[in-house]
Amino acid sequence: MARVLLENIKRIFNNVTAIEDISLEIPDSEFWVLVGPSGCGKSTILRTIAGLETATSGNLYIGDKLMNDVPARKRDVAMVFQNYALYPHMTVRENIAFGLQMRQVDRSIIQARVMTVAQSLGLGQLLDRKPKQLSGGQQQRVALGRAIARQPQVFLLDEPLSNLDAQLRDDTRAELKELHQNIGITTIYVTHDQTEAMTLADKIVVLDGGKIQQIGTPHHVYTQPANRMVASFLGNPPMNIFPGKYVGEGWDVVGNFLPLSQEIEQQLTLEIGQTVDLGIRPEHITITNADDSPALSAEVKVVEPLGRETLIRVGLLNSNVIVNAILQQGTANTNPALDQSICSGDRLSLKLDIEQLFVFNPNTGDRMFPN
Ligand SMILES: Nc1ncnc2c1ncn2[C@@H]1O[C@H](COP(=O)(O)OP(=O)(O)OP(=O)(O)O)[C@@H](O)[C@H]1O
Ligand SMILES: [Mg+2]
Numbered sequence: 001m002a003r004v005l006l007e008n009i010k011r012i013f014n015n016v017t018a019i020e021d022i023s024l025e026i027p028d029s030e031f032w033v034l035v036g037p038s039g040c041g042k043s044t045i046l047r048t049i050a051g052l053e054t055a056t057s058g059n060l061y062i063g064d065k066l067m068n069d070v071p072a073r074k075r076d077v078a079m080v081f082q083n084y085a086l087y088p089h090m091t092v093r094e095n096i097a098f099g100l101q102m103r104q105v106d107r108s109i110i111q112a113r114v115m116t117v118a119q120s121l122g123l124g125q126l127l128d129r130k131p132k133q134l135s136g137g138q139q140q141r142v143a144l145g146r147a148i149a150r151q152p153q154v155f156l157l158d159e160p161l162s163n164l165d166a167q168l169r170d171d172t173r174a175e176l177k178e179l180h181q182n183i184g185i186t187t188i189y190v191t192h193d194q195t196e197a198m199t200l201a202d203k204i205v206v207l208d209g210g211k212i213q214q215i216g217t218p219h220h221v222y223t224q225p226a227n228r229m230v231a232s233f234l235g236n237p238p239m240n241i242f243p244g245k246y247v248g249e250g251w252d253v254v255g256n257f258l259p260l261s262q263e264i265e266q267q268l269t270l271e272i273g274q275t276v277d278l279g280i281r282p283e284h285i286t287i288t289n290a291d292d293s294p295a296l297s298a299e300v301k302v303v304e305p306l307g308r309e310t311l312i313r314v315g316l317l318n319s320n321v322i323v324n325a326i327l328q329q330g331t332a333n334t335n336p337a338l339d340q341s342i343c344s345g346d347r348l349s350l351k352l353d354i355e356q357l358f359v360f361n362p363n364t365g366d367r368m369f370p371n
Contacts, residue, residue: 001185002063002153003028004049009058011044018044020210022058026203029184033197035233036207042190043082045207046156049188050079062154079156082190084143086131092118092142093127099150117145120175122168136163141172148179155187161196173199194236198222206230228365231279231358237311237324240285243362244278246270251278254319256296261354268359268369276368279358282311285325287342288351295349298323303342312342314350325350 004026011018019041026032034042047053049060051072060067067075078099086095093114100110118124121141131139140163147155161169177200180187191197197204198218206213206221206229214226225231231239244251250259258278270276288295298314301322310327342348359369 001028003061004154004186004188005059005061006045006049007059007061009045009048009055009060011041011048011053012056017210019048022210022212024205024212024215026186026188028186030202031180031187031189031200032203032205033201034188034190034205034207035192035197036213037233040207041210042207043158046079046158046188046190049075049154050077050156051075052079075154076152077154077156078147078150078152080143080147080158080160082158082162084140084160086139086142086146088131091128091130092123092134092145095131095142096123096145096149099146103150113149113151114145117149120179121145121148121172137165137168140164144172144176151183151185153186155185155189157187157189159190159192161191161193169193176200194234197234204234206233208233224370225358225367227367228277228279228360231360231367235281237282237326239279239281239358240323241277241279241360242316242321242323244276244359246272246274246276248272250294251276253278253296254316254321256316257294258296258352259294259354261357263355264357264359264369267371275362277360277362277365279360280352280356282324282326283328284353284356285323286351286353287312287325287327288349295351296323298348298350300342300344300346300348302344310342314348317347323350 006022006024009022010020022045034045036042044053048055051070062075087098090098096114096117097110100113118127121144123141123145126134126138134142140160144160161172164172173196189200201218203215204218204221205215208229214221214230221230222234225234228241232241242253244253244258250257297317299317300312300314302313304311312325312327314323314325315321316323358367360366361368
């Protein structure tokens with residue numbers, strides 16, 4: 001187990017800057033999750049830590065040791081790839097044991113560890129099969145098992161659950177969390193899955209365009225996103241962002257009036273005509289009767305009942321602004337009867353909880369409020 005320290009790591013491929021000036025310190029035993037849109041540099045960061053990629057500049061430490069010139073096999077890290085590769089001629093048992101055999105670990109220890117790992121990943125019945133006799137999800141779990149069995153100093157996991165079906169994914173995610181709580185190996189985990197990021201991470205690192213946008217606990221990055229990019233990336237669906245123009249005591253939002261909250265009025269200095277980007281989470285929107293004011297007029301595009309809650313996607317009238325709202329069944333709406341009968345094409349009014357409004361600089365995307 002060891003901390004991992006990246007100092008100003010940069011990787012340029014030909015003319016493409018894959019990652020730019022990445023500095024991170026992941027304390028020993030913590031579980032950090034990297035998220036960001038496709039191509040933002042997540043895999044490049046993991047591959048650089050693993051030694052499969054050489055940084056163009058910057059320093060990498062594992063523990064206290066500078067790793068820049070240490071070859072991959074001597075770094076004592078285990079990586080599970082986006083496109084995991086098993087040894088096709090070996091059985092599941094041999095695949096899981098492989099890293100241990102390479103290290104000449106005692107046979108009885110290997111056997112015991114393979115069994116423990118296989119049981120915890122639901123592979124106990126498959127130990128004598130070859131990879132081609134396994135489903136994609138089973139293969140992925142073998143790849144994970146192979147990494148876990150080695151008990152390295154650092155785990156690098158690149159979307160390790162992406163091939164699993166929903167149920168297995170939930171189960172394996174819980175297994176991983178428990179495993180980490182038990183053995184506490186420093187873990188860096190890449191995912192596109194919001195639930196994985198929020199539930200597994202001690203800290204989330206949000207990346208965009210090869211740069212770090214924000215580092216924080218899941219709760220912190222969700223409730224206090226540093227900028228528009230982070231706000232509109234995290235959450236399922238993410239924060240709604242739409243333009244507002246200050247008209248004195250409130251904003252014009254495509255022809256609707258939205259009043260300022262008292263806090264915004266006290267903290268922000270605004271000029272008449274100034275445009276901003278406003279942000280609000282889907283769970284802070286309710287639907288209301290048309291004659292309630294203030295509210296935003298909208299037309300329903302899609303209704304998605306999800307059981308406990310209903311997701312509605314609406315377009316603000318006279319604009320191309322799309323807004324997502326999550327309606328908790330019967331609780332969060334000012335008119336609970338409404339959420340039972342909403343259909344696409346319906347006109348309705350959205351009531352925004354203005355205490356929950358975010359304000360972003362429309363040019364830089366930086367958060368202006370809360371500040
Ligand atoms: N070997 C390479 N040669 C040239 N460009 C590369 C190479 N590897 C990665 N890149 C570029 O570097 C950038 C970052 O790639 P990377 O694979 O790290 O993204 P990612 O965040 O893992 O994306 P995804 O979510 O799609 O897996 C991309 O623009 C990619 O095209
Ligand atoms: Mg990747």
